[in-house]
Amino acid sequence: MPAREIRFRLNGSERRAEVEDQVLLLELVRGLGLAGTKLSCDMQVCGACTVLLDGRPVSSCTTLAIEADGRAIETIEGLADGTALHPLQQAFIDKFAFQCGYCTPGMIVAAKALLDELPRPDRATVRRWMDGNICRCTGYETIVDAVVAASERMGGAK
């Protein structure tokens, strides 16, 4: 298989990697030790593998690594500032917005993309935006609570 060099920004750091064409973005980030991004459905419907590519949420299970060439990748590991949690991460803890935690990295990353675009979403908007992320444990309501609480904490203007 032909390999080529790609350059990208990963959670704020300039990186380069030799990847074969068929390598998935999920495999790239997990291969670099960032195991927070999870594989589940493997067909782009569950959202567990969500990462941000130039700020847009994508399913890394069905995105090729070479598509990240020259772009910025953000994963769950990039949200906290050292030991200081991102307001979304803190809100997920405060509102018990996860149980097993397997969907949580993708869920938080998808919510970050929402708040970056719409700082003060109402509950209906959160539900609509997050519909591509499946959680089997919580019944979803506490996740909506957490996203709304985080948006308030971040002082998002309506």
Place this chain on the structure above:
Amino acid sequence: MNADRDARGDRVASTDSDVRPERDVSAGIDVERAGTGGPAGTSAPRADGVAKVTGAARYAIDLALPGMAHAVVVRSTRPHARIVSIDRESAAASPGVLRVITGADLLAAGLWPYYGHIVLDHPVLAIERVRYQGEPVVAVVAESKREAAEAADLVSIEYEDLPIVVDADEALAPDAPIVHEQRGERVGDEGMDQGEAELVGNVCAIARVGWGDVDAAFATADVVVEGEYRYPMLYGYAMEPYNALAFFDQGDLTVYSSAQHVYMVRRDLARMFHLPHARVRVIAPYVGGGYGTKSYTKIEGIASSAAYLTGRAVKLDLSVEEAMLTTRSDSSHIRARSAFTKDGRLLARDFDIVMNSGAYTDNSPIVNSKTANRVFGPYKIPALRVVSRSVFTNTVPGSSLRGFGAPQGNIAGELQMDEAAAKLGIDAVELRLRNLVGPGEEIIPGKRPIDADLRDDLRCLATALDWPGAEGHAVGLGVSASDAGAYPTSTAAVRIHADTSVTLFTGSSELGQGSRTVLGQIVATELGVPLSAVSVVSSDTGVVTYERTTGASRTTTVTGKAVQEACREARRRVRQLAADVLGVPLGSVQDGPGGVRAKGETLTYGEVIERWFGAGGEVLAHGAVRRAEHFQKMPPFWEIGCSGVRLSIDRDTGLVHVDRLTTVGDVGFAINPALVHGQDAGAAMMGLGAAVREELVYEGGQLVNPNVVDYRVPRFSDVPDEMVHLLAERHDGAGPYGAKGAGEGAGNTIGASVASALGRILGVFPHELPVTPERVWRLLRSRA
């Protein structure tokens, strides 16, 4: 939203009951309000919180070892066939391949090639015959997963097809193809509750419950309701698919796995490799969803035999599609009759249940017996006859899933209460109230009396749902009581360190239910130390103490009690050391928060330990519970289900819209109210998925929707407009501080509730779940 909830809660509370709106679901520790003298009773933040929100939490699927090889499974394409030959030459010669393994190889290597905690009939890899489409036949082990997958495509298996049977009723016919001509050895112990031993044809297990003269009672009845009911086959979709990483070191086996019950898996693996239990170590790190689907052995035997035969560490991780071909829940088909007097008293109930249990025994006998125990409901029933048969078919093996027989039975038992109410002209809540047992009354002779106030729970549920509903909506609700907790064997160990911090060892797995948090809260409360000084080590058979299972909603109640016992023993030991150190009689040493009081002195645990040892040291104590004292009567507790829905339908499309879903969490005492809330919400949403959407569909012997596009689970857009969770805390459980289990009950009645609400709208009660838009539309047309 919260304001709405509180407003509704106030209305409920004013009925002079013990049921209250949920306590705040935000994290917080208010020891004073909890009333236990410690953090037990508060919504303490999750012990695994930071790990899970930062992506740092490691699940079995994330683990790797240097030099690790990868296995890929070749699965049967036939639902029932004799294996004529397996051509593995080209696969074995493929780049990177270490070994291509068949069931015959395991036999040749002298391994015990079957597993099963009740009946040893499940081959690790098929031997001579396949019994369902998707059954593992060959394992290809290679240096990389890609090389293993490429080689797997080169394996060629020749089959000779055998007649198949997919429907459980057809499997009971005298001329049906037989799935198991020879039965596996029965290895279940007393706690397996496995039913009758003499089984013929395709019957996997039979359970019977009954008393009184049922036929005579039906003969005198004023009103009889009768019907057939069906609950679908379901896939639990734990989002982390089954996976295992196995290796041998000096002949000792270690397996990292996504298993719920590490000790049950250890038993199967020890038998397989003829190893003593002490030389098999099964470790479950964080588990990405369980819900019963990860109970008992799944693929650990494949990974371990691959490690054994290659001498390498071997990782096997399944896709979701493969997980769907590994375990599902048993579906039910129930023929039911209920007899009433004209004033609505139950005279008799009669249930003939057929469970489709798939190709292997797995946990189906227990699910079957639980269905029999849970189908008739917590009512006073003078005469009862339940016969439940678990039946082998050429389909994916059935096993545990949240609720465990309760939702499968509830659809018949509860829906008949609604149908009878309609026929009798009695309000359906009133009809239930007339028949429900009171606290302390038995529903099964000789079993633990009901440890709940079901009438109060139901009244509160009805109020919260605005029973009996308004124009354009209909309300459906129901109750259930599950014999939960499993066999109450549990142990725990606490280790108090010389700095007064504490490590708890427990065999219970953290599935997300919050075991590390709740058990830590119990330790902190019992020992009088801050929660931040407690660490919980769990689910590693090489390190932690024995735990029978992490299932049946038992951890808080049963394990929690073992943890309490361990803490009491630790305190006793510290008092003894203190008496030694201070030179006083043991009786003069008193417990204090985080230490002891004696001779007017207050000493922390650490001070006692260091003074006794001279330098360093620790105290280690063990706690055990068994089927004795407060757990003598089975079950250890009754798990109550009391929930319902308010819904409407779109008459053009048949789409069901649930505008309110309400649960009453009758948990005795909520050691962590926010975690109880999470269990109730999660169970209810799973129940709703099964009620309106989820079903594994077979065409012939082929599962036609083995992926999460075609098998659709609830999403954000499926959440009811309002979710209302109430808590009933009457301290009536056998667990710590009067707690009893949650996690399954809230979902058990949702299927029947949805069907009964639809019945009120449609004028005909749907007897088959899920009530997909198509089914609703057809019912609408049939009434038009």
